[in-house]
Structure formats: C-alpha cells, structure tokens
Amino acid sequence: MGKKRSTGRRLNVSNMKKAGSLIKSSKDSKDLAVVDEQADSRTPAAPPEPQTTSESHLGFPDTVYLLASVVFQNHHLEKVAAHRLVNYGKERGLSLPEVKDEVMQCTAHELAFNTLKYQELLEDIMIDSDQMSLVAVMLYDFQDRQFLPRKDQIGDIIPEVRHVEKCLLRFKTKLAASLARCRVRSDLLSIEYTLPESMRRKQERSGRLPLYAWVNTLKSSEDAVQGVLESAGFLQVESIGQLEGQTFCHDPHCGDTLVFPAQLKAQLYSTRLLSEHKLIIQDKSCSLGPNAACSLLPEEGDVLMAGSFSGLTVSHTASLIAEKHKGNNQPTVYVCVSDCTDAQREELQLTVSTMGCTSKHKLFYYNGGISFPSIKCVILT
Known part of the structure; x- marks a missing residue:
C-alpha cells in the first residue's frame, strides 16, 4: 500500500464497550497465534486462492461478529503512536463471550484471523467509529462478499452489530471505491497480494x-x-x-x-x-498418540494422560478404548489436571461430556499424590 501521510486523521476508540456486557463472558481465553515459518525460496509461488469461510458470502450471525471482534481486540497489531491511524483502545485480554456452538467458534476465530492478516488494508479504508474492532471484522467480511448485504441470520440480535452493519451498508459505494483506490495505488491484483510472500505461500499450502x-x-x-x-x-x-x-x-x-x-x-x-x-x-498429530497408546494397551491396564492436551484428545482416547474393550471391564483413563485452573477443568469436563463420555467410560481426573499400579500406558503431550 502507498505510504500514509503524517497528517492523516487518527481514529479514537478509547471508549469501546466490552463485549462481555452483551453476552455472558467466559473466563477462558483462546489464543490466536500465527506461527511464522521460513518458506522454501526455491519453490515458485502460485497465486493463492482467497481463503474464505464456507458461507462468507452470506454473512454470519451477530454472535460470530461479536466474538471475532473480541479476538481481534486481544491480538491486533499495536503500532507506535506516530504511525497509528486507528486507535483500538488500550484494553487487552478481554474475556471471550460464551459461545457454545463449535461451528460459530471456529467461524469467529477464522474471521478474526483473516481480519488480522489484512489489518493495515482495512484501516486504510476504515471510517470513524467508537467500536473499531467490531468494524474491522465486519468490514473484512463485507468486502469478502463483494459488499453485498448478508443473508438473514437466525440467533440473537445484537444492537451494536446491527448498527455497524447499517453504517457499512450506507457507505458501501465509498468503501468499495476506497478499496479499489488502495489496489490501484499499490498495483495489486487482489488483496491477497498485500500479504508478505511467505504468508501467501503458507496460505496456499494450508489450502491444500x-x-x-x-x-x-x-x-x-x-x-x-x-x-x-x-x-x-x-x-x-x-x-x-x-x-x-x-x-x-x-x-x-x-x-x-x-x-x-x-x-x-x-x-x-x-x-x-x-x-x-x-x-x-482434528489435526492428525493429535490422533497419533491416542491410537498408539490404544494399540499398545494390554487387556488389563489403565492409561494415564499428562501434559498439554485438549478435551477432544481425552475423548478420542476414551473412544478408542471403548471400541477396543467393549466388555464391562473397560480400562480407566486417568487425566492429570493438577496444573489446570478451575475454568480449564470445567471446560474439559464440558467437552468430554459433549463428546459422549459417561461414567461407564471411566474417566478419572488425577490431581497427584496417589499411586496407580494398574497404569500400563502413559500419554505425554
């Protein structure tokens, strides 16, 4: 993109409301991390396909935009004051709104990730608002569906989301023109070319x-x-x-x-x-441990899980053991939770219950201090 003039107007959003006032907040926070890896310079890069969610052209429910805006607020790039045209406020580490629907969670995090990738471009065409994080994620989705209105969505109606949407729709012609000027000024075939080449290559590989x-x-x-x-x-x-x-x-x-x-x-x-x-x-790397442990587990013996693992991995282990030992005498899966907070234990229990784990599957949360001679296999993650 072209160099910004130092006299550019700064947007101030220090009074942005916390999303927790709209939806019951969860104590847990999820990290959105971009892992940078060195691209192979010998491999020619083909133009990447735009990375969009499955229904991006139709728009999302209000809750998705709200959750994405909080994730964006917690992880956006904070520029030095001299180069900052948009001020998102100083709040970081906000509690995520509680969204139990896993599809909405994944969609919101993907939307936030895409907004983070194009933060600088979106700021270039941003309008004044006191809710810039929400504007940023909705603006990315708006341009991703060619500035068309979103399809009617079921779910909660959130006034802040609807207000921002009306503003974007009102200025859609000017926004589209501003985006076009940014592309012409920087001679871009598409907005993907605002990304570093290494990120474009990673995006292309991830799509395959x-x-x-x-x-x-x-x-x-x-x-x-x-x-x-x-x-x-x-x-x-x-x-x-x-x-x-x-x-x-x-x-x-x-x-x-x-x-x-x-x-x-x-x-x-x-x-x-x-x-x-x-x-x-789930990524295959998460499935290798449970499969290996189950194949090595004798007829009589229990499993101990320790380290950093998710509720899905615990459920996967229980699923494999239940399938292998269909009788009444099923092995017990001991899960070390001594380093987990109460909120993390609650989330773990909710996940395994949702996956179908019941008392007959013998999950035991181990806090340490007890010896279990029946353990024959340990999964360290």
Whole structure:
C-alpha cells in the first residue's frame, strides 16, 4: 500500500464497550497465534486462492461478529503512536463471550484471523467509529462478499452489530471505491497480494492440506458414519493421493480416522456428522498418540494422560478404548489436571461430556499424590 501521510486523521476508540456486557463472558481465553515459518525460496509461488469461510458470502450471525471482534481486540497489531491511524483502545485480554456452538467458534476465530492478516488494508479504508474492532471484522467480511448485504441470520440480535452493519451498508459505494483506490495505488491484483510472500505461500499450502476427522464411537460407529457419507454423495477411495472432489479415504496410520479434501468442510457440516459430534475434525498429530497408546494397551491396564492436551484428545482416547474393550471391564483413563485452573477443568469436563463420555467410560481426573499400579500406558503431550 502507498505510504500514509503524517497528517492523516487518527481514529479514537478509547471508549469501546466490552463485549462481555452483551453476552455472558467466559473466563477462558483462546489464543490466536500465527506461527511464522521460513518458506522454501526455491519453490515458485502460485497465486493463492482467497481463503474464505464456507458461507462468507452470506454473512454470519451477530454472535460470530461479536466474538471475532473480541479476538481481534486481544491480538491486533499495536503500532507506535506516530504511525497509528486507528486507535483500538488500550484494553487487552478481554474475556471471550460464551459461545457454545463449535461451528460459530471456529467461524469467529477464522474471521478474526483473516481480519488480522489484512489489518493495515482495512484501516486504510476504515471510517470513524467508537467500536473499531467490531468494524474491522465486519468490514473484512463485507468486502469478502463483494459488499453485498448478508443473508438473514437466525440467533440473537445484537444492537451494536446491527448498527455497524447499517453504517457499512450506507457507505458501501465509498468503501468499495476506497478499496479499489488502495489496489490501484499499490498495483495489486487482489488483496491477497498485500500479504508478505511467505504468508501467501503458507496460505496456499494450508489450502491444500487434507482434513482429518476421527470417528467418535461413543456416539456412532465407523459403518454408520460411512453410510451417512455415502448417502450424501461422498465416494470412498483407496489413498490420500486419490482424493479429488467429494471423496474420502482411511488414514493409513490411524484406523479410526478419515481423510477428506480441504474444501469439503462445508459439505461435511451439511451431513450433521460434525454438529452431532459423530465425526471430529482434528489435526492428525493429535490422533497419533491416542491410537498408539490404544494399540499398545494390554487387556488389563489403565492409561494415564499428562501434559498439554485438549478435551477432544481425552475423548478420542476414551473412544478408542471403548471400541477396543467393549466388555464391562473397560480400562480407566486417568487425566492429570493438577496444573489446570478451575475454568480449564470445567471446560474439559464440558467437552468430554459433549463428546459422549459417561461414567461407564471411566474417566478419572488425577490431581497427584496417589499411586496407580494398574497404569500400563502413559500419554505425554
């Protein structure tokens, strides 16, 4: 983008309201981190496909924008005063609004991440407001759907979100023209070219990575899940190299894990397998430990989990053990929670309960100080 004039007007948003006043706040905060890695300079970079969410052109519910704005507020790049044209206020570490719907959570974090990537460009076309974080995330989504009004959404109506939306719609012609001027001034084919080349390459690679999802046998079975997929038009192929179009295959290392092309997330949500927690999307690296532990576990012996792990990984371990030991004498999964806060323990319990873990699956939260001679396998993460 062109160099900004030092006489540019500064926008002040020091009076931005906390989102916690609109929706019940959660004590937990989720980090949104961008891991920078060195790109291979020998590999030519192809123009990346725009990274959009599955229904970005239709818009999102109010709650998604609100959650995304808080994530953005906590993680936006703070510039030195001399170069700061937009002031988001000094508040950091705000509590995230409590949003129990996992799809909305993922969508909001993806929207916040995209807004962070294009923060400088969005600031270049920003209008005065006392809620700049909310304006930023809604402005990114607005331009992503070609400045078209969003489709009517179900869910809570949040006045602040609707007010910002009306302002953006009122000035959509000027906003579109401002974006066009930014692109012409910097000779950009698309806004993706405002990103550093290394980030564009990472974005391109991430768009090619397949989706990994394990079958939650606490709520369904592998045959039932495959039946739903096939009835929805998915075709099973033999290997990852054959994934193309609406296809899936079994992972060669994790027997309960299915692999899909990256662009099929929206189609998977339409089958309700994800929303009903029968199929769980998770990085393959998180599935290797539970699968290895389950394969090594003898008929009589328990599992101890320690380190940094999520409720999904605990649930995956319980799911694998329940499938392998279908009798009444199931091994117990001991979960070390001595370093967890009360809020983290509560979130862990909520996740495993949502995944279908009950008392018969023998999850025990271990606080230390007790010896368990029956433990035969330890998962360290």
